[in-house]
Amino acid sequence: MNAPKTSRYIEIQGVAQTFKTKKGPFQALRDINLTIGKGEFVALIGHSGCGKSTLLNLIAGLTAPSAGVLLCDNREVAGPGPERAVVFQNHSLLPWLTCWENVHLGVERVFGAANKSTGVAAESRAQLRQRTDAALALVGLTHAAQKRPGEISGGMKQRVGIARALAMEPKVLLMDEPFGALDALTRAKLQDELLEIVAKTQATVVMVTHDVDEAVLLSDKIVMMTNGPAATIGEVLPVHLPRPRNRVELAENPAYLHCRKAVIDFLYARQAHVEKAA
Known part of the structure; x- marks a missing residue:
């Protein structure tokens, strides 16, 4: 339904x-x-x-x-x-970082620092890693976490881009x-x-x-x-x-x-x- x-x-x-x-x-x-x-x-x-x-x-x-x-x-x-997270037609991944690192970069920017406007404290490194792992698992790319963009297919690159967006828990x-x-x-x-x-x-x-x-x-x-x-x-x-x-x-x-x-x-x-x- x-x-x-x-x-x-x-x-x-x-x-x-x-x-x-x-x-x-x-x-x-x-x-x-x-x-x-x-x-x-x-x-x-x-x-x-x-x-x-x-x-x-x-x-x-x-x-x-x-x-x-x-x-x-x-x-x-x-x-x-x-x-408000954006996924572009071009995956826009950093080629020198692994899939995991590309997703973690966004997670760290959003949740790695305290939010003064909401009073939410910065998350620990373990929590940031868990968020990154969960986002990659959601798009079925746990097995490719340590591969770089040049080592994966176009469809997998797009999934990494989607994982990066979803990891920020956008509304x-x-x-x-x-x-x-x-x-x-x-x-x-x-x-x-x-x-x-x-x-x-x-x-x-x-x-x-x-x-x-x-x-x-x-x-x-x-x-x-x-x-x-x-x-x-x-x-x-x-x-x-x-x-x-x-x-x-x-x-x-x-x-x-x-x-x-x-x-x-x-x-x-x-x-x-x-x-x-x-």
Whole structure:
């Protein structure tokens, strides 16, 4: 069964993003309004250049909006924070460190020092090691802990990146096409593993994807973006499929097929609009 979600955990209110360029201002996003519930899995989908990654960066606090406000747990997003972890398409691992050391580096930064604002004391070295071990175990990489990134496959590198993010116990997991560079079989395996991980951690997830089947398989709702420039949210599609989900069983599920068709119809309609305008 689907776990109950609170209706307003991330709130995006009237957000716009304009960048300064040599040719003048470029408006990437306009009038973005969206609410995401606690524990909800949301996919952002749309054609290239529609501002999906820009919106993800705004939620992460990596950039500030030109207009509007973003809230997470009733607090304004004013910059990056450990409660919002990001997994990029490029795993971004330090090649001279082992898998264990790459994960431990993030753990140490978040839990190795006292948090003055909350009064939480710094954890011991043993506790930091336990957190690192647990994160690697969660993604099934205990056996590769002492290997360096150059010694493991692309899929394993992505799992290390996910482990590093999860080790910080984020309230929100932000993923920018984390499986986009992987082959189909590896991608499917990691999608299934992600479903299991999210079920265990109950994290709120926002993921950018170009893959329609991935969006329907993983999400509670799919946010479909209009084409850029000045992109906005075109439609929000709820995905009413029970969890846990099995991709084989869903292949002929009417609700799954309905959601898949709805997303494809939206994307094709947008592409046809672009071609007609050209």
